[in-house]
Amino acid sequence: MGIEGRLFGTASEGIDMLYRHRRLDLVRLAVLLVDDVPTAEDVVQEAFAALYRRHGNTLDDIADPEAYVRRSVVNTSRDVLRRRRTVRAYIPPRTLPAPPPEEEVLLREEHQEVLRALRLLTVRQREVLVLRYWSNMSEADIAATLGLSRGAVKSTASRALTALARRLKETP
Amino acid sequence: MTAVEDRLRAALHARADQVTALRPTFPSSPRARAVVHPGLRRAAVVFLAAALATALLVLPRLLSQGDPSPPADTPPPAGPSNNTSPSPAPSPPDEAPGPAAP
Structure with missing residues (x-):
């Protein structure tokens, strides 16, 4: 049962309470997918706006x-990342948006290494790892969220971990 | 669980935990916007446009009805003659033509 059913009666209150109670977690999820907080907040806002547009x-x-909403956040984040990667193909890297340096500095170096390696994976691999190791979702839930088969989730996670380990070894 | 998985989990949690305060936009309003359904909003726009058009058509007429200006077809002033052409002005009596000054 979703949060709506647990907390309230009317649907309107459902959207409101869903927003109040899950917004922070959803922004955190989006941050892990798009790197910076302002974009993550926009992604979550857009997800709720889309929910309202579609379902009133x-x-x-x-x-x-x-x-x-989580699925919507993941999909919107994917759009952001793909747009960003398309832009990266045409614009010199120096001018691209990057994670705010002050946020990076506050992370321990070992975490920064992992996050840098994570950014070099494919969008799909990154999504699977974030949902598996931060959201603690099962393979079945990840499959439902991403619209994949369980087998595809399993193999994507395996390949992603291998690639991540390889990149971490390459890091001096 | 492998070391890579441990490191990944720790890094993800550390990064996520950095996000503690969000900008204070309140439900970009699922609730506020829930009050006005999109269909109702569209109907309201159509209604307002119709009202505005009606006002633009009717207002000039209402204003002209209250205008105190005289009617356009006023009768001609009463006079001995029906001739409306202007009569020549009478020449002043003192100014009889005389010899030109040298």
């Missing part, structure tokens, strides 16, 4: 609103 006041026809 009522969440009755959504079985699990929380999973629905």
Whole structure:
């Protein structure tokens, strides 16, 4: 059962409470996918706006609103990353948006190494690893969120971990 | 769990935990926008446009009805003659033509 059913009665309250209770977690998830907080906040905002545009006041026809919004956040983050990578192909890297340096500095060096290696994976590999190791989702849930088969999730996670380990070894 | 998985999990949690305060936008308003359904909003726009057009058509007429200006077809002033052409002005009596000054 989604958060809506647990906390309130009306659908309108459902959207409101979903926003209040899950926004921070969803922004954290988006940060791990798009790197910077302002973009992550925009992604989450857009996910809720899309939820409202599509379903209006009522969440009755959504079985699990929380999973629905999470899926929307992942999809919107993917769009952001792909757009960014397309831009990167045409614009010199120096002018591209990067994670705010002050946030990077506050992380321990070993975490920074891992996050840098994570950014070099494919979008799909990164999504699978974030959902698996930060959201603690099962393979089945990841498959449902990303629209993949469980087998594809498993193999993507395996390849992603291998690539991550290789990149971490390459790091001096 | 492998060392890489441990490091990945720790790094992800460390990065996520850096996000503690969000900008204070309140529900970009699922609730506020829930009050006005998109269909109702569209109907309201159509209604406002119709009202504005009606006002633009009716307002000039209403204003002209209250205008105190005289009617356009006023009768001609009463006079002995019906001739409306202007009569020549009478020449002043003192100014009889005389010899030109040398």
